[in-house]
Amino acid sequence: VPSVIAVDVGGTSIKSALVDEAGGLARRRAIPTPVADGPDAVVDAIRRAVHELLADDVVAVGVVVPGVVGPEPGVVSYATNLGWRDVALGARLGADLGVPVLVDKDVKATALAERTLGVAHGLRDCLVVAIGTGIAAVAVSGGEVVRGANELAGEIGHICVDPRGEACPCGQRGCAERYASAAAVARRYAARAGVLRPADEVVARLAGDPDAAAVWAEAAEALAAMLASCTLLLDCTLIVLSGGLARAGEALREPVARALAARLAWREPPAVSVSPLARDAGVLGAALLAWQNVRAGAG
Numbered sequence: 505v506p507s508v509i510a511v512d513v514g515g516t517s518i519k520s521a522l523v524d525e526a527g528g529l530a531r532r533r534a535i536p537t538p539v540a541d542g543p544d545a546v547v548d549a550i551r552r553a554v555h556e557l558l559a560d561d562v563v564a565v566g567v568v569v570p571g572v573v574g575p576e577p578g579v580v581s582y583a584t585n586l587g588w589r590d591v592a593l594g595a596r597l598g599a600d601l602g603v604p605v606l607v608d609k610d611v612k613a614t615a616l617a618e619r620t621l622g623v624a625h626g627l628r629d630c631l632v633v634a635i636g637t638g639i640a641a642v643a644v645s646g647g648e649v650v651r652g653a654n655e656l657a658g659e660i661g662h663i664c665v666d667p668r669g670e671a672c673p674c675g676q677r678g679c680a681e682r683y684a685s686a687a688a689v690a691r692r693y694a695a696r697a698g699v700l701r702p703a704d705e706v707v708a709r710l711a712g713d714p715d716a717a718a719v720w721a722e723a724a725e726a727l728a729a730m731l732a733s734c735t736l737l738l739d740c741t742l743i744v745l746s747g748g749l750a751r752a753g754e755a756l757r758e759p760v761a762r763a764l765a766a767r768l769a770w771r772e773p774p775a776v777s778v779s780p781l782a783r784d785a786g787v788l789g790a791a792l793l794a795w796q797n798v799r800a801g802a803g
């Protein structure tokens with residue numbers, strides 16, 4: 505079956521799979537992202553992930569990263585959570601593969617998957633929020649994706665929710681992603697409880713662990729404050745929570761929707777939904793982008 509290699513590079517793990525044109529996933533893999541070993545180690549890990557899946561029926565490669573891609577195609581100009589600046593990822597991956605390599609921004613892939621296969625299908629005014637190691641979003645307004653003058657629209661993880669809050673690597677204080685990303689939940693739980701647990705373990709402990717409950721409540725409040733700002737600007741009908749943290753399901757959706765409604769008391773709040781694609785949205789979106797690229801090349 506003709507397939508593309510789809511790779512979703514996160515700040516914590518690199519997820520990959522072979523994806524056929526109907527969206528069928530095969531040979532799924534996830535390896536840790538070696539961020540601590542430096543920018544080149546991350547590139548090498550992506551190379552290995554791609555080569556491991558390379559086969560005769562592979563027609564293209566789609567790689568999505570948590571950062572800013574372009575203006576030059578294939579060049580990641582900035583990715584905070586990978587420690588990258590101006591990494592020519594496309595050239596470094598593509599040299600010996602023999603198939604086209606497409607590099608794009610992860611949240612763009614997530615939003616494409618949610619709008620093609622997920623709950624945002626057909627909506628004219630919605631916000632797709634990817635919550636993983638960081639937080640970013642794609643806004644759809646009047647049926648069009650909001651890109652901005654420099655393709656920088658949607659970096660909502662750096663909306664300030666506490667002007668005197670925690671310092672963020674972006675240079676500001678109190679950014680939403682310092683409280684509500686999957687990495688932040690793990691880090692803030694460790695600071696309180698003295699035990700390092702990934703975000704999904706913190707979620708699993710909500711019922712009986714006051715530290716888990718406190719960290720989670722702060723995360724939900726930070727997300728609600730961030731999403732209230734987005735709603736005031738965009739007036740969307742639906743907010744889709746996607747990415748790794750969305751695997752928490754109702755445990756995430758309910759407190760966020762409740763806190764958002766409280767912050768928007770004067771108006772009807774948008775619906776909040778948790779993506780059923782969640783963790784796979786990035787890989788599926790990377791595949792959709794790669795397939796689009798293949799069809800554009802053929803046509």
Ligand SMILES: [Zn+2]
Nearest residue numbers: 662672674679
């Ligand atoms: Zn920030």
